[in-house]
Amino acid sequence: MLIATFNINGTNARLPRLLEWLEEARPDIACLQEIKTMTENFPVETLREAGYHCLVHGQKGFNGVAILSREPATEVQRGLPGDETDEQSRYLEAEVMGVRVASIYLPNGNPQPGPKFDYKLAWMERLRAHAAGLLEAGLPVVLAGDYNVIPNDDDIWDASAMRDDALRQPQSVAAYRQLLWQGWTDAVRQLHPVGGIWSFWDYQAGGWQRDHGFRIDHLLLSPAAADRLQDAGVMKDVRGKEKASDHAPAWVRLR
């Protein structure tokens, strides 16, 4: 089964590209981020005609995540637990085809230092707490999304380029590693350990044209899911289309 994660950067602006990608790639499960629309405005009917069920956790204007699936999905968790005051729509978890899947839009955290960076680190701590619980049952779990963390120096075109950015701060990287050390497998890294694979190219400064990208979209597999890992990668071509998102889909194939 093919599971993908794709930060689409706006549903309204990206719908033709999204439909085209679903038709071409035919993922069994697609975790979307930055849908930037309210739940009730998400194009559920259009996607149903394209062959997908939708679970949606939207928000007006910003953020927002969704899980599309070819088979019906059962929602398990809406919003990341651990802070009742958190209004931002960044987490959705479901049971689909015998696999537990989460769509994650981790806070960007810029500018740093500052309250947005503090929110990012607190959110990562909450994710770590929730993820620990998910490992206990021993089920196949895939935590897929835009983590807004560049894990290694070879996950970016120039190791020094984002040195002062929240995506590359030691605290951000440490929090990501702490999550991995619970027992998660970074699927793309596992199959491409030498790096050099990007999932994001900035619209600015000719990022795509110069291949100035980095890897921030990750699929973390529980041991039961990692045992089934067949292949993983990034669909780079998607980034080169007209009216493309600034992210390309990352994916895993499980046996």
Next chain:
DNA sequence: ATGTCCAAATATTTTGGA
């Protein structure tokens, strides 16, 4: 050259976020 794109309000331009 702090360079582009998206969504919403301030609404045919500006703003906040990324």
